[in-house]
Amino acid sequence: MITKNKRNELIQKSLKLLKKAHIEITPKEARSIETADFGLGEPERTGLQLIVYLNTERCCAKELIMLPRQTCPQHRHPPAANDPGKEETFRCRCGKVFLYVEGMPTAKPKCTPPKGSEKHYTVRNQIVLNPGRQYTLAPDTWHWFQAGPKGAVISEFSTKSRDEIDIFSDPRIRRKTVIAKTDKKKN
Amino acid sequence: MITKNKRNELIQKSLKLLKKAHIEITPKEARSIETADFGLGEPERTGLQLIVYLNTERCCAKELIMLPRQTCPQHRHPPAANDPGKEETFRCRCGKVFLYVEGMPTAKPKCTPPKGSEKHYTVRNQIVLNPGRQYTLAPDTWHWFQAGPKGAVISEFSTKSRDEIDIFSDPRIRRKTVIAKTDKKKN
Numbered sequence: 001m002i003t004k005n006k007r008n009e010l011i012q013k014s015l016k017l018l019k020k021a022h023i024e025i026t027p028k029e030a031r032s033i034e035t036a037d038f039g040l041g042e043p044e045r046t047g048l049q050l051i052v053y054l055n056t057e058r059c060c061a062k063e064l065i066m067l068p069r070q071t072c073p074q075h076r077h078p079p080a081a082n083d084p085g086k087e088e089t090f091r092c093r094c095g096k097v098f099l100y101v102e103g104m105p106t107a108k109p110k111c112t113p114p115k116g117s118e119k120h121y122t123v124r125n126q127i128v129l130n131p132g133r134q135y136t137l138a139p140d141t142w143h144w145f146q147a148g149p150k151g152a153v154i155s156e157f158s159t160k161s162r163d164e165i166d167i168f169s170d171p172r173i174r175r176k177t178v179i180a181k182t183d184k185k186k187n
Numbered sequence: 188m189i190t191k192n193k194r195n196e197l198i199q200k201s202l203k204l205l206k207k208a209h210i211e212i213t214p215k216e217a218r219s220i221e222t223a224d225f226g227l228g229e230p231e232r233t234g235l236q237l238i239v240y241l242n243t244e245r246c247c248a249k250e251l252i253m254l255p256r257q258t259c260p261q262h263r264h265p266p267a268a269n270d271p272g273k274e275e276t277f278r279c280r281c282g283k284v285f286l287y288v289e290g291m292p293t294a295k296p297k298c299t300p301p302k303g304s305e306k307h308y309t310v311r312n313q314i315v316l317n318p319g320r321q322y323t324l325a326p327d328t329w330h331w332f333q334a335g336p337k338g339a340v341i342s343e344f345s346t347k348s349r350d351e352i353d354i355f356s357d358p359r360i361r362r363k364t365v366i367a368k369t370d371k372k373k374n
Contacts, residue, residue, distance in 0.1 A: 022209035024280065024319030054276050054323060054344065059246065061276065061344035089241050089248065093211070132211030136241060157241065157248035157344060 014049040014065040021094035021153040045114045064154040066147035074144035074169040085139030088158035092129035096148030099127040111146040120170035201236040201252040208281035208340040247348045251341040253334035261331035261356040272326030275345035279316035283335030286314040298333040307357035
């Protein structure tokens, strides 16, 4: 659980990062920023904040906002009916993000998984995303990512998000624990 | 035809607009900016510049860069095999863009179509997109858009782009005339 105060703090920090990235959002979007702690109760270590711009049957676009060294835990997007699994591209807009994917482990990676959760982080092929750099993940492949020391803002372009079927390596993470939404008010 | 000098001029102006929008691109992307004049030979009136971030079988993301009052002419994205037509969302990042779609004509629209081409612009329902505002177009619906007096940078999120099958209202526009690419060099 994220307390209301903690959620407000995460959102205020996220708004500052968006401002640093010069990304304009509407007041309604500002009020609907999602905060995810993946049920582990330590959102500054394992968590991220996001704004969903659109998520139709065919297409999805989001802005992911990560505080310094915040980690999105290892997961994959499995196939669903008539869908081979979500295909997603991360494009770094501001800050720096380290993405870990399947493949040859990087010899001296720049990140370590959150302490105590190491065994749930098995893919170690490092992709470094500086501003203007992007990477496209094949559907149903394991990945995790961590922001650099100043945080990061990342645009995500993808097919439909079906977050409820995402599979996490860490069995403590269940979908219903992932996201705590803020109260939504009328625009 | 756009001359090489004109194309370079359009690209330099586009790079300035991207800088103003604080959007980072790679040197390779800068060299592969596309300039479209739709075969009408007046790119500052009817034209736009674009960077394609990705265009897979399922998903597409672009940055559209428009000089002051530049107009993208009226067109639609028809169905293709197993595809009901491109679904696209425009999100204004910087500047202002006026989008015209099917529906009730706006009484006092802020834009006029390029002189001499008025008859090819039939949809007049105006959507104003300021930074942080977006609009999702249904597949196969007519639309055109024009940048405001300071130009605009617009993120486009969509299903696969099949530009070669786009249908334009103006019969002088044929797909092969739309885009003049710059020379591509190795990154």
